[in-house]
Amino acid sequence: MALKVLLTCAGGGLSPQVIRFIKNSKVYKNTKVYGVDMNPNASGKHFADYFQKVSSGKSKNFTKQIIKICKKFKINLIIPGSDEDALNLSKNRRSIETNLTKIACVSFDTLKILSNKFKTYNYLKKFNFSLPIWYVARNQKEFFKSIKKLIIKKKDIVIKPSISRGGRNVYIISKKVKKEIYRNNGRQIELNLNIVKKKYLKKIKKIFPVIVMEKLKPPCFDFDMLCKDGKLIKGVVRRRVNPSVPNDGHYVENRKDIFRIGEKISKCFKLTWLYDCDFMLDNKQKPKIIEINPR
Secondary structure, three states, X not given: OOOEEXXXXXXXXXXXXXXXXXXXXOOOOOOEEEEEXXXXXXXXXXOOOEEEEOOOOOOHHHHHXXXXXXXXXXXXXXXXXXXXXXXXXXXXXXXXXXXXXXXXXXXXXXXXXXXXXXXXXXXXXXXXXXXXXXXXXXXXHHHHHHHHHHHHOOOOEEEEEOOOOOOOOEEEEOOOOOOOEEEOOOOEEEEOHHHHHHHHHHHHHOOOOEEEEEXXXXXXXXXXXXXXXXXXXXXXXEEEOOOOOHHHOEEEEOOHHHHHHHHHHHHHXXXXXXXXXXXXXXXXXXXXXXXXXOO
């Protein structure tokens, strides 16, 4: 009997490649992939064996639609393709999972930590992880106070939402920059503090609380982890060709230092299934965690 996999957010940039890899598995032959997305023209539609438009991963209807698809096609494994989908599916695990159907994500309580950078950094701090210098700003006063602290330490600054996905609404403050520099299709903007005050402060205030942290140095690494019950089973370190754009390509590298950190992350969060961690380097060329993606 063929394995039946349901992939959510089938319109993601790497979804066609993921679907091809699943279908070409040498272990599970004749695997069928069922894709869903809120976009009726999602790219994965043309690669999956079956595709259906569904509601947003944040909606109540999303869970009902997933349950209906799982029952109709006897789905064995659900792989969440976005943070919202993972959170919704995990929260409603009891309604979805059966002896036949499993969801490839960890508990809802753990995902709530991983999907929030403030909570993630606080949790990692308890386990003595080496983190960048960071502050949380919940209002304008805390925002400029945090920036001042980093300026005193002679650091370039990164501002990012505490909860976000796809690298959106990221601002890099640098004295060297005279005008805005847009990266990652405009999701990331490099600029100086005066431009922030004159042009972007209102936008940033709308996404409070934000993380205000030191800017680490490239290259940027993605560490893919396959975990089971808090143990790292397999890990792959990928160095980004373009540090600002995750999907522009990678070089696979042997970084034992990152691998060891990944083992510790898996253990302290008691992770199971697949995860992706982002790393950059400090002044001493040591890797530091930027974020842990909850799926």
